[in-house]
Amino acid sequence: MTRPLPPGLFQACWRQSSRSNCEKPARWSKKSPRVCKPGSSGREPRCVILCCWRCYCTKSAIISFSIIKANGRRAWPAPVTTKRLPAISPGVIVPSAAVACILMSNTLTLVGDNIENPLNAATMIHAAGMFGCECWFRDGGVLAQNQAASPGAGGDLTLVSLDQVKERCPLIVAFDNAAGAADVYGFRLPQTPSAALVVGNERRGIAADFGKAARYALQIPMVSRQINCLNVAAASAVGLYYLARGGGQKMRTANHPEKSRPDLLLVGGTDHVELGSAIRSACAFGWERALVEDRFGVWFGCDRVTRSEGRAAARRGRNPIRLHPATPSTPGAYASVAIITTRQPGAALPQAKLAEGPRQLLVIPDESNIDAGAEDWKRLGGDVQFINPGLPIANFVYHYRLIASIALAEAARQVGRKPAGIMRERPPARFAYDKALRAVLSAKGELVFLEELDGY
Structure with missing residues (x-):
């Protein structure tokens, strides 16, 4: 039984074309695998193989879905992947919604407006590379100058103007914590080249001109009142992660969200700035305390210069988060332990349960020097689960702050926030007196003049 491909399913999977430079539009085909032949009742097979003949794709995936009736017609719900997808990460089973980010990421471009720190600019380029995106910068005259003066910044910058961005990208999204901005959680970009x-x-x-040119304004909901923004590179990674996968689910609302917040353990930070930015993200997303396993001595046992730079990255001047030192031999009694990893097979991050309260420990190891698969995580609790963000690019430049911010953003979304209530106007406060003065002498005093006192 031949059917045209339902609209919306073209982003599910793909296969490498035999031609390396094919400029023709994508052609799609559907065929039934051998294991899913139609039965005698005439029903459609429950599994199909969708093939996209595009040049940048790697392998086809088997998509399993059910066919239901809606208003007398057959409807096609969102597919669910049932086969390993090497294009996402080796050995990771993820839903096809995460697979779609590979196609969608090719339409996204990260643009930094008036970025001044060349190290942040380099990290933004690496964040865009995690999703197969380009990264441009509109320089106000400071970034290029600072990069020339910073020998460790490295990397070539693509400088553009606002007119060039408008010409190449018809849809502009402002990503800033401005008034009236919508949450990035659950936001879905319209179909655009x-x-x-x-x-x-x-x-x-x-800048104001970019804000006027933007069709949409998005923000990352912040929980902390002291830290109201993330590091610009970390915010870029979070924004690309949710927009590339179609926004995901919306932020949860709960009367007591803090009861669902898990404990946090940051393991093995090798760079003090990366660890400081991760601590800043933890505070911004609502964590009031965190455990830090400082194996390489970049936070607790460091020199004065390293300490000052790390504290500056964490915004410790107004960051009230309480940090408790931990060791590799520190035992734990948590009911569940969630390990965030990009190099081990595991559950998909959006489908993982990260809001089980203090009985759960969220562990974010720095995989630049730590093998998460070789660690003894059983010492922390009973049920240990690996969770993979499912990034579309397997080989990327690893930054601890980027992976930690993505994981913390998803955990904060699941923890949720309180529903917006109606603020009632309070009457003006009146003066309150704790005590009244008691008279010591009941007799009246005697009235004297200065001339009379001269005789004494």
Whole structure:
């Protein structure tokens, strides 16, 4: 039984074309695998193989779904992947919604507006590379100058103007914590050939001309009142992660969200700035305390210069999070332990349960020098589960702050926030007196003049 491909399923999977430079539009085919032949009742097979003949794809995937009736017609719900997808990460089983980010990421472009720190600019380029995106910068005259003066910054910058961004990307999305901005959770970009995600300076935000040119304004919901923004590179990674996978689910609302917040353990940070930025993200997403396993002595046992730079990255001047030292031999009694890893097979991050309260420990190891698969995580609790973000690019430049911020953003979404209530106007406060003065002498005093006192 031949059917045209339902709209919306073209982003599910693909297969490598025999031609390396094919410029023709994508052609799609559907065929039934041998294991799923139609039965005698005439029903459609429950499994199909969808093939996209595009050049940048790697392998086809088997998509399993059910066919249901809606208003007398057959409807096609969102497919679920049932086969390993090497294009996502080796050995990771993820839903096809995460697979779609590979196609969608080719239409996204990260744009930094008036970024001043060349190290942040380099990390933004690496964040865009995690999703197969380009990264451009509109320089106000400071970034190129600072990069020339910083020998360790490295990397070539693609400098553009606002007109060039408008010409290449018809859809511009401003990513800033501005008034009236919508949450990035659950936001789905419309179908467009290309879109630009614009992030601004951490202190001044996005320029006014970029804000006027943007069709949408998005933000990352912040829980902390002291830390109201992330590091610009970390915010870029979070924005690309959710927009590339179609926004995901919306943020949960609960009367007591703190009861669902898991404990946090940051393991083996090798760079003090990366660890400080991860601590900043933890505070911004609502964590009031965290365990830090400082194996390489970049936080607790470091020199004065390293300490000051790490504290500056964490914004410790107004960051009230309480940090408790931990050791590799520190035991735990948690009911469940969730390990965030990009190099081990595991459950998909959006489908993992990360809001089980204090009985759960969320562990984020720095995999630049730590093998998460070789660690003894059983010492921390009973049920240990590996959780993989499912990034579309397998080989990327690893940054601890980026992976930690993505994991913390998803955990904060599942923990949720309180519902918006109606603020009642309070009457003006009146003066309150704790005590009244008691008279010591009941007799009246005597009235004297200065001339009379001269005789004494």
